[in-house]
Amino acid sequence: MQRFINDPDDIVDETVRGFVKAHGDLVRQHPENARVVVAQGAPVAGKVGIVTGGGSGHEPAFIGYTGRNMVDAVAVGELFSSPTAKSFLDAIRAADGGSGVCVLYGNYAGDNMNVKMAARMAAKEGIEVLTVVANDDICSAPPEERDKRRGVAGEILMWKIGGAKAAQGASVREVQAAAQKALDATRSVGVGLAPCTLPANGKPNFEIPAGRMEIGIGHHGEPGREVVDLASADGVADEMLRIVLDDHDLGAGDEVCVLVSGLGATPVNELYVLYNRIESQLSERRIRVHKPFVGNYFTSLEMMGATLTVMKLDEDLKALLAAEAASPGLGVSA
């Protein structure tokens, strides 16, 4: 295992310490919980707090989206594991400015359980907590079971929209509605080319044979829709787009936000090769990319592969997307 690690048990704590040192202008560590990262300046009195959380190993997700007009506090889990209910609770408390908190997180069993528990405890303390559960990953369940789908890189757009809405002074119900609207307008699909290795295990967490690719793979290597021969970059882009368009209400004249993320070890230039084709194919269908994001936005350690996320825009979402925000993982200039 060719990796920079000390004791595998210390990876997450060391990651968080290095992260808050590197981005001290935007974030700080929770004074009493080493597994909570809080935005500088949070909580803001009167503003709805935005909270998320999830397993580590997806950096910049989740901690990297903490910042100004983005996420106020993040609960940090072990590699590929849910944060504890206690960490979600501490994140909720740290984000609460007296006007309630929205927890915007991904649809995984551990996260669901721990967020629910934390929300109940926070409610007892008088904090109003609403949630939005991201389920943008198309291939993780059929359309009729959309509530079983997992959350993936579409969460980043949900945080951006929810964070912008909260910054405008909206109520906790309005923030929840905006984040839910962003999510409902968003679909994602992943393609895996090579697995990753959790240091404590020391061996790959799944296999993809050379010359093959896994369509619809999850962020932790959850099985996808099918394993097929590795296609050309254009072939992969077309297949990802086909899956998104088959599941989404998109047509000529629509405007979208497109996010192409690498899963970790795929060279950055290849993400641009994919995006070049995706944009061309959308353009041929007269679907305009209003706002693109291309880079390593939501990774899975050193997995090879990429994800495509498409959010259908209206004027409301466009304005929230364009609102100023600053976080280590994503920034929008004023």
Place this chain on the structure above:
Amino acid sequence: MQRFINDPDDIVDETVRGFVKAHGDLVRQHPENARVVVAQGAPVAGKVGIVTGGGSGHEPAFIGYTGRNMVDAVAVGELFSSPTAKSFLDAIRAADGGSGVCVLYGNYAGDNMNVKMAARMAAKEGIEVLTVVANDDICSAPPEERDKRRGVAGEILMWKIGGAKAAQGASVREVQAAAQKALDATRSVGVGLAPCTLPANGKPNFEIPAGRMEIGIGHHGEPGREVVDLASADGVADEMLRIVLDDHDLGAGDEVCVLVSGLGATPVNELYVLYNRIESQLSERRIRVHKPFVGNYFTSLEMMGATLTVMKLDEDLKALLAAEAASPGLGVSA
């Protein structure tokens, strides 16, 4: 080879096309040369132009540092190969606002030859061209042959400082002097854990046995100082720092900018683990990190490993580092 490619011969053109589509707010393609990327708004009349260039496969370097108060035009080479003299010339022309151009590039044979040729041709057209040749990579030559050292991630800090100085309205000689000063204050070292594969070759460009690491490796897999047993993350951080401190004039009370970059496939969280140790060790020596950058700033396709770059700061460099800038690879808010 588990990669997203079409024809290997088309990778660079497709990368550039995807890149300018993704970052059209900051950059554009040169209208007549597909291998030149130009900042939106460049050239700025009266401002000294900043040009760089280099091989592809290091994204976000080099194209990703094109933008406002950064690099005005970038010449783009094939994967791991110098751009042509013609592309450097077109970049110089595109960056020239009538006050001269500084070409700030790395010390590689092909780049040296092609920049010199382009500068001569530009001079004939009446454009004053000065150069700074980056040689921050400690292990590529001994101290007495510093002019033989290669340029690596320290180039990013040279571009930031040169770009800020040019934005202040400085003369071409003043911009050259500021970039040279930044470079003289900067040292880098790389550690490789696993090789990368050029798609046209189809096999790794060098070997590092499992359980070993190459100290001082170059950005194209150039041999380092030695291949030794893979150390812990803290051990690697300490060794990188030892190499930098042995070669650099740094002591208690100094302030530095630290840039830790992944080489491509190393998980992002491990860069934070390295930085956590580096910062602690500098702090113990009473050397203060005034400005940290941690992320994938200068990669080598899917190589595994990391580089450490340290720039010694004075008030002048601190002010230039803090000046507002915007590029896909690096931004500083006003």
